[in-house]
Amino acid sequence: MPTETKAQDGAPTIGSDAAPLEFREVVKHYPGAERPAVNKLSLEVPAGEICVLVGPSGCGKTTAMRMVNRMIDISDGDILIGGKSVRDRRPSELRREIGYVIQQIGLFPHKTIGENIATVPHLLGWNKQRTNERVEELLELIGLPGDFRDRYPSQLSGGQRQRVGVARALAADPPLMLMDEPFGAIDPINRERLQNEFLRLQAELRKTIVFVTHDIDEAIKMGDRIAILKEGGILAQYATPAELLMYPASPFVEDFVGSDRALKRLALQRVRDIDLWTAPLVRIGEPVSEVKAKLSEADLEIPLVVDDQGRPKGWLSERGLQGERVREDFRSPAEPIVELDDILRDALSDLLSADSQYGPVVDADGRVAGVLSIEALSHALSVPAEHLPSATELAISTAEHDAADGAEEFA
Amino acid sequence: MTTIFAALGPFGDAIDFIFQQRESQAGTVQVGGLGEIWELTWMHLKLSLAATAIATAVALPIGVWLGHIGRYQFLAISTSNIGRAVPALGLVVFFIAFLGVGFGNVCLALVLLAIPPIITNAYVGIRGVDRETVDAAKGNGLTGMQIAGRVELPLALPTIMAGIRIALVSVIATATIAPLANVDTLGRPIVSPNVYGTAGQLAACIVVALVTFAADAAMAALQRAVTPRGIKIQASQSRSRGRRFVSPKRSIQST
């Protein structure tokens, strides 16, 4: 049981129950339809990974997902979970071992949160104590206080309800989870939070997940592997996000991913991953002669004033260098300040909105670690990265950093 | 013919009563036959239609207006609650006892009986009109009265008609005891079996049941006739679309 692995213990292990999933030449043909809705779909999802099915509407992504738990019958071909065909089991039995999350959430309004979460354990005949413990565990996992278990869905916000929906799907610790646009009905701000929280959860639990979305950005963010489907249920490309961005297999994929592929890569890297510029760090009162020496060595010839702890205070103006010692005279404030762990895309966004070419980069203690400039960013874009991390790897690395820093898990 | 009627027992006798005149129980007058049945039916219809029409004229504007302004919901709900609790028999007899006999008094009692379903359905029907449609109408510059009359009323008409239909059926049923107020509806043979015989009583029951069904069918046809075409199409679409999920035993068509 993977329940004992938590971020604090160190490197998470793959959920021991997570099973690999395989689509083998799966076809779905509706009677009377010209073309099949899903046409010989074949792909393999390794255990513990998130596979995102993405594509324009009518591409059969939801149909394909719903064939896994037999909500839709398979016309031809087979789907194997952990090597066993889904056709071998009775549908209701099969479904009790697959977590299922939908866009509209679908919490039962007449049951408490605790009862909602306990739905599948109840079906499987777990005893009361085991169920209660599991409910408490899950509430903690999704970051809701224990007394929420006796509340009703109508008393929760949309984001809280969606988290309960995820907890409910995880309750019986299934080896596989199906998620159909789970964050689609949430407003964009909370959606990003939920996505991040979910990725942190996945870093701990490492379930095999099939995730359907129409949003390519969400696919790149969430997926370990992405399957782009064309209309008519045809697989256009099945690859990691990095491969997809760098080597799109066809004009259709290129088009779907968007002409801003290069920019999308920025979502996969952190500030610490690229080569940062250096700028001379000076303190108020420092002898000007020493400063001048540093200037020529640095990438950026503008002095950055820091305090005693090394935290940035502002960029020094020329007047500050007139005289014997450095005087406090700023040409511009230190902002925008970027952190080492920031996703590159967000950092670029900060720079652009502040209308600034560069900004100081600080570490977890606030000390200057370098300077991020737009030029450095575009240089990083042009260099083909050998290995861009996947979403889960990003999440794991964040979890490790968080654990090391003792940071709070959920807002 | 008479043997078939005899085989049907009391019903046969009753049907015979409808078509053939016979002597009353006391032997003093002739009762039965199509002529008398028609007279009684006509009075019954007059009373029922009058009461329903008056009730509609009174209750419909009130219900529509309450629905339109959307306030005083408590009033509409209470009217229907109280209306339900008051028994029809009690109401009619109460009016006869306190106001006396005659067409007017019993009609008044029936009007009161008919008002609750009409007000409630008018209120619910108007409230049920899509708020966005009303908004759009307001945005296009229609006044309150115009919105109520040209937008809400037509869209609520099916529900309103349903209310009037319920009211009419209740009134026809209750008009059966109008003879207590000396208004000779089809209830006359029912409350006076000593004169008309059990055959007459049963005959009147059959006729009044048929009249009620006929009136209900007529109202249903009227209801269909006033349903805007767009709504009919919408309703049939949602019926044929069926449900969008699958049971473990069946496969689905999903979009």
Add this chain to the structure above:
Amino acid sequence: MSDLTYIPVLAQLNDDFFGNREGAADRCPGNNGLCPGWIADNFSDYLHPFWEHVLLSIVPLAIGFVIATSLALFAHRYRVAQPFFLAFVGALFTIPSIAFYLILLNITGRGFGTAVVVLTAYTQVLIYRNVMTGLQEVPAETVDVANGMGLSQRQILFRVELPMALPTIFAGLRIAASSTVGIAGFAFFAGAGGLGGEIFSDPAFKGNVVTASLLMILLATALELIVLLVQRLCTPWERAVAT
């Protein structure tokens, strides 16, 4: 008020249905026949009809509820049956109650049983329609997710759909409750007594009419409140304050 044809008719009616009783003139001459004194003195006379009326209301409600719910569950599963059932229960409701009582009485005889059959028939349309609507109003996605989690058809019906339909079902039951009390007012036509019988035995006497009518109104309201109370008890989630 004394029309020549009126009193003899009623007198005859009395003899036919109820046997002889005192005339209005003998009681409570003042205040036109409505004296609290008389009501207080003779109240106990109303108790037996009142309890008859209670039985006439509750028994058909209970039986009718079971039948209508069964019909609705069947129609919910086998959709083809829906239009037929709806037409059938609607037709039952359209038959005027007095006619129904008298017609049925020729088939099943006078008495409590016949009245119960008639009253049960009248509860059908109200309860059947509300159970159907309640079930149909369960959002499709909630049923979808229940399916996806592995609940069987039967489990979905009893653990998800029916509980969610309870508020609508109870609303139908409430309306059926007061409606039944009203229609039971005519049950004496089937020879089943009840408060309606009291009214009809002496419709000219105001004290009688008022007392019996008020008791019926009281019963109707009480039954509705009881159903409402049961509804509140069975649906705790409706009371939860939404954020």
